Amino acid sequence: MKINLVLWGLGRHSINKILPAIKKSKKINLYGLFTRNQQILSKQSKKFSCKCWKNYKSMLSDNKIDVIYLATPIGLHYKQGKQILKSGKHLWSEKSLASNYKEVRDLVKIAKKKKLSICESFMHLYHPIFKKVKHLIEKKYVGETTSVKFNFSCPHMKKSDWRYNKKLGGGGLLDLGCYTVSSYLNLFKMNSKLYYANLKKDKFFDVDTSGSSIFISNNVLFSLNWGFGYLYENNLRIIGTKGIIIAKPFFSKPLNLIPEIKIYKNKRYKKIFFPNTNQFIRMLDNFSDTIQNRNKINDHLQKCLLQSKIINEIRLKKND
16 A cells, blocks of 8 residues: 655645656655745646645644655755654654754654654665665675765856755755765675864855865774865775775766666776665665665664764864
8 A cells, every 4th residue: 555645835846746756656655745835835736636735834734745856955954854743753864964963863753752753865875876786885895995985066056046045054065975975884884983074164154065074993094075166076996915806976867877787806996886776766765665664664763873973073074
């Protein structure tokens, strides 16, 4: 039986990526949509033949809703996330889950009390290229890992974009850096120490626009780099004692780029290509399975906490 989901927030990303994935999922029923913009709401609800509400209170009072997917700016996630959880509905949220660790911890506390799930939308974790890289690491295909570099950057967007608005939770760390943190945490055991962190602020903006951090564990160096205002870069590079692995695009998957892994080993070079895969559908199907399993719910909650904790450490470290 499909679960009833409502998408809260109808920006470009929601309309172009999330809505089509929801409709194609075999485990989810698009029950309804909500956004403050009534014109967009009316247009999209008619297009997808689903319910809509004039205000969020009416939506939250609908007992037929199982899950609400929150796709509003990060700065609104905490208040809206609390409202969703307190209404008895599972919360699936766009990254980053909230603006700071205190807010994330509070949301997780409410979810545990209500026995509900919180799933953070890092879609790249569900793409075959990610799983292949993890397999290569576990099998030590290029020997012992000596260093890892995550890179995610892009040119500046319009200055009016919410990502440059401090009150709406803008900033490079919460929007791009979070991907590198997520990949680091999900590919490697978390027993390393944050050695260095730096957040940069472009003089034209009131938020951090780029940053980097270095973690060290058992003589392995992990370098995380991100930012707005640069050439587009979207890759992972692993150097081992017997070779090198390069995976790109590793985070988002632009339609004009074919995901691939390059492996340099024993003076040989090979490529592994990946077929067109909708990582959003795979992510949503995983989330659907999660709400039926208490262990999976707890696992997602712990990942949310750890993710936010590391981001908080990066913020504090850059002030040392």
